[in-house]
Amino acid sequence: MMASIARSSLLRQVALVPKLPIATRLASQQSAIVNAARVATFHTTARRDLLPPLPQRVEGTVNDAAPVPETSPSHGSYHWTFDRLVAASLIPLTVAPFAAGSLNPTLDALLCATILIHSHTGFQNIIIDYVPKYRTPRARKLFVWGLNAATVVVGLALYEFETTDVGVTETIKRIWTA
Amino acid sequence: MIAQRAGTTALRRVAGKPNSFFTANVAKLGLAQPLSTTQTRPVATQKITAADAQALLAKQRLNRPVSPHLAIYDKQQTWFGGSAWQRITGSALSGGLYVFATAYLVAPLAGWHLESASLAAAFGALPLAAKGALKFLAAWPFAYHAVNGVRHLAFDLGYGFKRQTIVKTGWYIWGVSVVGGLYLAFFL
Missing domain, CATH: 1.20.5 (Single alpha-helices involved in coiled-coils or other helix-helix interfaces)
Known part of the structure; x- marks a missing residue:
């Protein structure tokens, strides 16, 4: 042994x-x-398994065309526009504390909520890109629900922090100038 | 086995298109009678079910090279690409927030002190170099994500899509974010 x-x-x-x-x-x-x-002599580039392919299966026969997903604006253009609006609304909310020194509790809570939504959709995009549903359906489900749970936990924590402590921008300021 | 088959193939070719040398010497070589033109392969086929065939196909597909390969592109696009770093800095910042917030929620149960006062006190007790390094570690991703985020919003509105503009602003973003990160870390 x-x-x-x-x-x-x-x-x-x-x-x-x-x-x-x-x-x-x-x-x-x-x-x-x-x-x-x-x-x-038959290979022009070296084979490097940097990103090995995920497991795959063949739907139908090999000669079938790839299925076109159902179109849905709420998963497509509306979602895209919503993402951009959230990102754009973060600009004034980020600039304001630098200009004013700090944020009042309402704006601070708004900043936290917007960052939370922005983070959630950002992580969602990452999961959608790297954990494809048609290859790893179970891992996809696990990651999506794991993210949902994490976002709920973080939302709760931010609520706790905003209501019992001095607020996120004020905390960063105090740490930054400590 | 392959050598054997190559020999058979050569003989068959000769038999199909006889040349003068060969025909003249057939008797001498003793090949006139036993030369067979049927090809034999030392392999056997077997029937498999459709499901097994599909599984085999899927397994074979895993042996295909992964494309596109990261190394075949221009270095600026692959390693310093704005969209990749937007994602990296964003997930670093958000990941940090998620980790801190979860830790803050379980802090009372675990006996940690993560309220703003103790965090500020702990940070204030660090040496100056460590403070600056930690601040830059947070400030640079923030600066990059903020500035490049604005660039991406401009892209989304259809501005700045000229090739030269993309390349140029891609480098500006790096310069601005490093300078901005240093400013936030050391002069604020």
Whole structure:
């Protein structure tokens, strides 16, 4: 037990190599190099598994066209416009505390709520991009509901913070000038 | 096996298009009679179900190269691209907020002190260099996300789409965000 933990996997691999005469080993290495060179002539770029493909399945037959998703403005253009309005409304809310020194509680709460919505939709976009529904449906569901839960928790925490402490902008100011 | 097949193929070719040398020496070579023109392959096919075939196909597809590859593009687009860093800085800022807010909510249960007064006191006790570094660590992503966010809103309204403009403003954003981050961290 101890020995197997102490020994590194590389050492173990070396130990597993059959004891061949050196001449045979050299010959096999040589042939491996020649084969690699032969294969490499057909490849213009090296293969790097930076982003390995996710699991996939074939819907219908291979000759079927990719299904076009149902159009829905509330998931499309309305959602897009809403996202932009939220982002744009963050500009005055972000500039105001720099101009005025701090924010009053109402504006501070508004800033927190807007940032929360902006963060939530931002994280949603990330999940939609990187956890595709057609490849990893279960992971997608897990991430979406995990985000929903996290946003509820953060909303609750921000409510607590806004009602019991001095507010987000004032806190940042105090930490910044501490 | 392949050598064997290559030999058979060569013989078949010769048999189909006989040349004078070959026909003259057929008897000598003793090949006239037993030369077979049917190709044999040392493999066997087997029937599989449609579901298995689909599974095999899906498995084969995983061996296809992933495209597009990150390394084939212009460096500015891939590594300094505004939209990628917008996402990175945004998720860093929002991730920080989510982590802090969750910690704040469980703080009374865990016995932590995360109220503004103790945070400010703890931060104030740090050495000057650490303060500046931490502030810059927060200020730079904020500056980048804010300035580049405005650029993206301009894109969304249809402005600034000339190729030169995209490249130029892409670099301006980096300059402005670094200067802005340094200003926020050390002069505010």
